[in-house]
Amino acid sequence: xxxxxxxxxxxxxxxxxxxxxxxxxxxxxxxxxxxxxxxxxxxxxxxxxxxxxxxxxxxxxxxxxxxxxxxxxxxxxxxxxxxxxxxxxxxxxxxxxxxxxxxxxxxxxxxxxxxxxxxxxxxxxxxxxxxxxxxxxxxxxxxxxxxxxxxxxxxxxxxxxxxxxxxxxxxxxxxxxxxxxxxxxxxxxxxxxxxxxxxxxxxxxxxxxxxxxxxxxxxxxxxxxxxxxxxxxxxxxxxxxxxxxxxxxxxxxxxxxxxxxxxxxxxxxxxxxxxxxxxxxxxxxxxxxxxxxxxxxxxxxxxxxxxxxxxxxxxxxxxxxxxxxxxxxxxxxxxxxxxxxxxxxxxxxxxxxxxxxxxxxxxxxxxxxxxxxxxxxxxxxxxxxxxxxxxxxxxxxxxxxxxxxxxxxxxxxxxxxxxxxxxxxxxxxxxxxxxxxxxxxxxxxxxxxxxxxxxxxxxxxxxxxxxxxxxxxxxxxxxxxxxxxxxxxxxxxxxxxxxxxxxxxxxxxxxxxxxxxxxxxxxxxxxxxxxxxxxxxxxxxxxxxxxxxxxxxxxxxxxxxxxxxxxxxxxxxxxxxxxxxxxxxxxxxxxxxxxxxxxxxxxxxxxxxxxxxxxxxxxxxxxxxxxxxxxxxxxxxxxxxxxxxxxxxxxxxxxxxxxxxxxxxxxxxxxxxxxxxxxxxxxxxxxxxxxxxxxxxxxxxxxxxxxxxxxxxxxxxxxxxxxxxxxxxxxxxxxxxxxxxxxxxxxxxxxxxxxxxxxxx
Numbered sequence: 001x002x003x004x005x006x007x008x009x010x011x012x013x014x015x016x017x018x019x020x021x022x023x024x025x026x027x028x029x030x031x032x033x034x035x036x037x038x039x040x041x042x043x044x045x046x047x048x049x050x051x052x053x054x055x056x057x058x059x060x061x062x063x064x065x066x067x068x069x070x071x072x073x074x075x076x077x078x079x080x081x082x083x084x085x086x087x088x089x090x091x092x093x094x095x096x097x098x099x100x101x102x103x104x105x106x107x108x109x110x111x112x113x114x115x116x117x118x119x120x121x122x123x124x125x126x127x128x129x130x131x132x133x134x135x136x137x138x139x140x141x142x143x144x145x146x147x148x149x150x151x152x153x154x155x156x157x158x159x160x161x162x163x164x165x166x167x168x169x170x171x172x173x174x175x176x177x178x179x180x181x182x183x184x185x186x187x188x189x190x191x192x193x194x195x196x197x198x199x200x201x202x203x204x205x206x207x208x209x210x211x212x213x214x215x216x217x218x219x220x221x222x223x224x225x226x227x228x229x230x231x232x233x234x235x236x237x238x239x240x241x242x243x244x245x246x247x248x249x250x251x252x253x254x255x256x257x258x259x260x261x262x263x264x265x266x267x268x269x270x271x272x273x274x275x276x277x278x279x280x281x282x283x284x285x286x287x288x289x290x291x292x293x294x295x296x297x298x299x300x301x302x303x304x305x306x307x308x309x310x311x312x313x314x315x316x317x318x319x320x321x322x323x324x325x326x327x328x329x330x331x332x333x334x335x336x337x338x339x340x341x342x343x344x345x346x347x348x349x350x351x352x353x354x355x356x357x358x359x360x361x362x363x364x365x366x367x368x369x370x371x372x373x374x375x376x377x378x379x380x381x382x383x384x385x386x387x388x389x390x391x392x393x394x395x396x397x398x399x400x401x402x403x404x405x406x407x408x409x410x411x412x413x414x415x416x417x418x419x420x421x422x423x424x425x426x427x428x429x430x431x432x433x434x435x436x437x438x439x440x441x442x443x444x445x446x447x448x449x450x451x452x453x454x455x456x457x458x459x460x461x462x463x464x465x466x467x468x469x470x471x472x473x474x475x476x477x478x479x480x481x482x483x484x485x486x487x488x489x490x491x492x493x494x495x496x497x498x499x500x501x502x503x504x505x506x507x508x509x510x511x512x513x514x515x516x517x518x519x520x521x522x523x524x525x526x527x528x529x530x531x532x533x534x535x536x537x538x539x540x541x542x543x544x545x546x547x548x549x550x551x552x553x554x555x556x557x558x559x560x561x562x563x564x565x566x567x568x569x570x571x572x573x574x575x576x577x578x579x580x581x582x583x584x585x586x587x588x589x590x591x592x593x594x595x596x597x598x599x600x601x602x603x604x605x606x607x608x609x610x611x612x613x614x615x616x617x618x619x620x621x622x623x624x625x626x627x628x629x630x631x632x633x634x635x636x637x638x639x640x641x642x643x644x645x646x647x648x649x650x651x652x653x654x655x656x657x658x659x660x661x662x663x664x665x666x667x668x669x670x671x672x673x674x675x676x677x678x679x680x681x682x683x684x685x686x687x688x689x690x691x692x693x694x695x696x697x698x699x700x701x702x703x704x705x706x707x708x709x710x711x712x713x714x715x716x717x718x719x720x721x722x723x724x725x726x727x728x729x730x731x732x733x734x735x736x737x738x739x740x741x742x743x744x745x746x747x748x749x750x751x752x753x754x755x756x757x758x759x760x761x
Contacts (some may be wrong), residue, residue, distance in 0.1 A: 009748030104707030147231030200275035283313030352391030
């Protein structure tokens, strides 16, 4: 009978009997506004959250709100998007009310559409103690002629009564200053008349200097205007040039439309390029300008956004100038390696003696920096070239295999390099020459070493190596990372001055190794300079000098002149239309009498003028003015010569400028960023400088009283603190009954045990 009762109890447990019930915990949402206007009050917010005391059975799930709704501790945006509160309304975990701690700097309609007002509680952020002065707007006319007097107009406010100092600056120069008396929440105006000089873009800043201002991010705004007049030309040329001998410089200076400024480096900063209409690079090597290839990215981006660039020269421009593989090559009308260039063989010898285990600043070893240099060499090679990478110490370590630059075997060879032992330079060079063909034309040894040669090789030994270099027509470039003037290196250069070159890293700390290596690589590209008489179809005079390049076979590029020698031809003068415009001339603008005669040829000058007019046609001339509209948005007004376009205009802001009437177009919203590029189909019309205003969310960082007043009228509860809040459930939730299936299961086990015990007895 006990066994039967136990079985019945097990059946009862399987039916999961329930006894009574208890309500589920009520979860409320606590949403903290962490947008830009709230960032000056984070300490008070955290203290308030810690003081919240919820009754039993109630809990909080915490969120943060800015441009999106995120879990606490997530990324923070500047603006407040109340519509994202709808995600809480759809969250099944939230069965209670929604508490939003905010300053009300957002659109109340979005909040109404996201959360039921009866479920929402607005908790006002603690009042800040320190004052906040801010710039609401700072404006100037979009265009002014050179020498005009323009009015700069700013609007400022403060949330408390205050005497606020202000300054107007152009760059670092202070143009005006004063003190404005502000009443709490009432805006006031600041105006300044300024004479504008020069050409290009003029930017002015309005800065507030209120002591103990709690939000510095809204204390400054910028306005910009286009100053008309002559087009500014930055003429970048190698130092030491006599201007009177430069044919292009004299031609540009004779044009009254141009303001030509000679310099010995490249303009690479935003303010410089913003003022510039055309950049001319005339035979200025990157090494002379003191710049690395990667630094030209800003100049290339400027061209893509509408800038105009002209490059010319031979041994100081294009590939020989160190520009091959740089971002500038990608925007030019030619490629900087000629198509008829013979494949090259490069044997890269890397010093792997024990000294290469030393650690540099940043934690990397000398060996790791050498491996980075090897990658740079491989990147500089063409697809038909060959390279081999080996280490050397007492001799060459590893197998010398010439592979294409992309072959994974080269990367594997670099990865296997290990630093140990001593440096035997003479032995290693002799071994390398034995592995190269007897006629090593277009063959190169590139050695990178600290130069600490420990073997007993004398001057005669290195003189013999120099003789072998000349016999085999092998070029040797030695990049020294150590001290200069070592006897063995001087013996090499004396014995083979045309075959051996020494490149010395003066600092010895490897920081400039890549830049020095670029110089060595560019020097090899001097082989592409032809000092020979070349015919130019359409030009009667022979061309005495040319740097060989390759035409860019794209619709954007246009070849105006070619130079020919027998069946071979190369680009001489070419143009290209991108976002901006580029042109190139693959010869020099100064030289001997023969080159001077070529520059005097009328046919050549006509083609050169055509290329210059093409470049100057897109160079900073004011054709459009951008004006704000009172109702929001902006208008574009045509101020250029000739008839305006008769269709909508394209902008880089995403939205088009819609034609309203002849010479007038509307933009739905004011564009953002530093400038606006406007296009007629694919033709760039104008790059318009844009002001940099204070973000809308930061213009006022106190509570928006109108927001909270409207919220209360709409049925939303607005509280100063949560002391008067009575938390309540707002959504239906099933009760949670108590499961007692364990009780009959326990009874069944006891009955069975009792049955077994009686049976055993």
